Amino acid sequence: MTSRRSLALASVAAVVAVAIAVAISFWIHWFPAQATTQAQNTDRLYHVLVLASIPIFVLVVTVILYSVWQFRMKPGEELKDGPPIHGNTRLEVFWTAIPTVLLLGIVGYSFVVLRNNEKKPAREIQIGVTAQQFAWTYQYPPSVTGGAPLNSTQLYVPKGESVEFSLRSKDVIHAFWIPAFRVQEDVVPGITTHWRATPIRLGSYPVVCNLLCGLGHSLMRSTVHVVTPAQFHAWITSQQSAAASGAGGLSTTGAATG
Numbered sequence: 001m002t003s004r005r006s007l008a009l010a011s012v013a014a015v016v017a018v019a020i021a022v023a024i025s026f027w028i029h030w031f032p033a034q035a036t037t038q039a040q041n042t043d044r045l046y047h048v049l050v051l052a053s054i055p056i057f058v059l060v061v062t063v064i065l066y067s068v069w070q071f072r073m074k075p076g077e078e079l080k081d082g083p084p085i086h087g088n089t090r091l092e093v094f095w096t097a098i099p100t101v102l103l104l105g106i107v108g109y110s111f112v113v114l115r116n117n118e119k120k121p122a123r124e125i126q127i128g129v130t131a132q133q134f135a136w137t138y139q140y141p142p143s144v145t146g147g148a149p150l151n152s153t154q155l156y157v158p159k160g161e162s163v164e165f166s167l168r169s170k171d172v173i174h175a176f177w178i179p180a181f182r183v184q185e186d187v188v189p190g191i192t193t194h195w196r197a198t199p200i201r202l203g204s205y206p207v208v209c210n211l212l213c214g215l216g217h218s219l220m221r222s223t224v225h226v227v228t229p230a231q232f233h234a235w236i237t238s239q240q241s242a243a244a245s246g247a248g249g250l251s252t253t254g255a256a257t258g
């Protein structure tokens with residue numbers, strides 16, 4: 001096979017491989033539900049990264065396979081040496097400049113996404129999260145309840161409102177992760193870390209501890225309920241009246257400060 005013909009063949013194979021891989025990357029839903037604006041931004045970034053990576057991966061593999069095939073040793077050439085080539089400045093400038101531009105583009109875009117995800121909006125509610133081997137508890141301050149602070153084992157958030165979670169640990173390092181929100185942050189004893197998300201999709205989603213924190217780590221799970229603002233306030237009221245009557249087994253004060 002002439003080298004021109006095999007080069008054409010390799011190019012066609014590469015284009016077909018790129019098309020198939022791109023189709024698969026869009027066809028399969030790789031992620032959990034997109035329950036926050038942060039999830040939308042993160043997934044878009046991920047798709048851009050995949051779209052940029054597929055052609056580069058295919059190009060590299062195609063060049064390797066083409067070279068292995070085209071420049072392989074033929075019978076009788078066992079003792080031959082390769083041609084004495086010393087560098088190719090134009091090629092080296094090319095393969096340094098293009099990855100540099102690509103990397104700067106990806107870094108810039110990732111930076112913008114992260115900054116937008118963490119940007120403090122004009123209006124936002126605060127919810128405290130306390131981690132303890134092996135359970136999560138949640139604190140709703142007076143600014144949220146409109147009355148006494150509420151301490152609960154349940155996490156409810158209103159749809160369409162930005163929530164800032166303040167994370168504290170009573171013992172070891174945990175990580176507060178809601179896969180459907182796409183954000184996670186370490187919960188470190190002695191300091192308060194923060195985490196922000198704007199839920200945009202009603203439903204219940206898993207809350208996961210994502211740092212090995214002891215024997216019960218795999219059981220350290222909870223659920224976040226994204227509800228309408230009206231349902232959220234109704235839930236707060238019901239919890240407060242349950243706490244006031246002592247029926248709910250939930251204390252309104254004290255437990256959050258340990």
Ligand SMILES: [Cu+2]
Binds near residue numbers: 212213220
């Ligand atoms: Cu944990």
